[in-house]
Amino acid sequence: MIGAQCRALSAGRRNKRVSMSQHFFTSLSPRRLLAACLVAASLAGCAGSPPAALDKLPQRVEISSVPFYRGNANLSGSMALAAVLSQQGAPITPGLLDKSLNLPQGAASLETGIPRVAREYGMVVYPLDKRLDALLTQVAAGHPVLLRYHDGSALWGEPRYAVLIGYDRYKQRVLLRSGMARRHLLDFDSFESAWAKEGSWAVLVQPPQRLPAQVDRQRWLKAADELARDGQEIAAKQALRSLGQ
Numbered sequence: 001m002i003g004a005q006c007r008a009l010s011a012g013r014r015n016k017r018v019s020m021s022q023h024f025f026t027s028l029s030p031r032r033l034l035a036a037c038l039v040a041a042s043l044a045g046c047a048g049s050p051p052a053a054l055d056k057l058p059q060r061v062e063i064s065s066v067p068f069y070r071g072n073a074n075l076s077g078s079m080a081l082a083a084v085l086s087q088q089g090a091p092i093t094p095g096l097l098d099k100s101l102n103l104p105q106g107a108a109s110l111e112t113g114i115p116r117v118a119r120e121y122g123m124v125v126y127p128l129d130k131r132l133d134a135l136l137t138q139v140a141a142g143h144p145v146l147l148r149y150h151d152g153s154a155l156w157g158e159p160r161y162a163v164l165i166g167y168d169r170y171k172q173r174v175l176l177r178s179g180m181a182r183r184h185l186l187d188f189d190s191f192e193s194a195w196a197k198e199g200s201w202a203v204l205v206q207p208p209q210r211l212p213a214q215v216d217r218q219r220w221l222k223a224a225d226e227l228a229r230d231g232q233e234i235a236a237k238q239a240l241r242s243l244g245q
Contacts, residue, residue, distance in 0.1 A: 053133035054169055057140045062166035062175060063087075066144045068182040069094050073151065073160045074104040076179065080146050080161040081114050083177055084205045087144060090121050110161065111201055114146070115226075118205045122235035124223045126212050130200035132192055136167050136174075141213035143204050150197035151179065159198045208239035217243060 067086045069079040071094065078097040085092045097103075100117045101110060115125040128134050128145065135145050144163050151160040162184070166175035174191045178184040186194065195202070204212050208227070211220065220243060228236035 053131075054136060057133075057136055057169065059170060060166075060168045061136075061140050063139065063142060063144050064165075066163055066165045066177055068177050070180055070182075073158045073179065074107055076161040077101055077107065077110040077114055078103055080163050080177070081118060081205070083163045084144055084146050085118070085121055085123070088123065088205070088207055092121075111148070111199075114161070115203065116230065119227050119230040119232055122208065122227075122232050124204075124206045124208050124220070124227055124235075124239050126204040126206055126215075126220060126223050128202045128204065130196075130202075132188060135164055135202055137213050138204060139164055139167060143206070143212060145202050146205055147195060147202035148198045149191065149194040151194070157197075164202075208235045209242050211242050215243075221245075 065087055067083050069082055071079050075094060075098065078094040078101050081101070082092050082094040082097055097117060100120070101113045106113060118125050128138065135147070138145055144165050146161065146163055148159055148161050150157050152158060160179060162176045162178035164174060164176055167173065168175075172188045173185050174188065176184040176186065206212060208224070220239065224236045224239035227239060
């Protein structure tokens with residue numbers, strides 16, 4: 001008897017909510033009803049959908065030539081930088097970079113330490129926009145992206161440096177060289193959230209003769225100037241020549 005009364009009360013509440021919802025929509029003018037429907041459709045379409053800018057990119061890309069160095073988060077900066085430098089032909093291993101990057105003590109200052117050390121190897125450090133499509137555009141052009149993201153759960157985690165080497169638009173996921181995983185997969189939403197938690201920091205480490213995809217001339221010129229100020233004048237001139245300067 002009590003169970004039947006509870007079910008009747010619950011059904012009554014549901015009917016009341018439905019009635020209120022119906023009253024809301026029937027009380028709208030035709031113009032406002034159309035606007036409400038358009039907003040609802042727009043929100044439904046946005047959920048789980050990749051940015052429209054990704055539609056112009058190849059369906060699936062993987063830069064398999066990027067080396068993989070296994071290790072923990074404290075040394076992730078040297079591992080990620082060694083991976084992109086090695087992919088460009090530099091004879092380097094993470095252990096050779098630990099001292100230059102002051103690891104593990106200097107882990108908190110890697111955002112400035114990584115560009116400084118990369119320039120010591122004559123590389124142009126080109127910062128990227130804080131958008132997923134900006135990163136994947138470079139990967140589609142064959143440029144691995146060095147970045148920082150939050151590795152772990154909401155309750156526990158830590159910043160980690162990694163190399164973005166691929167993506168799959170159909171499955172909506174990215175592929176990283178990260179930590180103990182040679183092929184670390186994250187869906188677009190999870191990656192963007194983890195990346196944003198660490199400031200959405202991402203750069204290309206490029207030879208001066210190799211321009212990024214859709215290069216921003218002023219950004220490249222600024223990066224070349226930083227290269228010259230760090231004593232790499234010859235590499236800086238090569239970077240300028242690449243732009244036709």
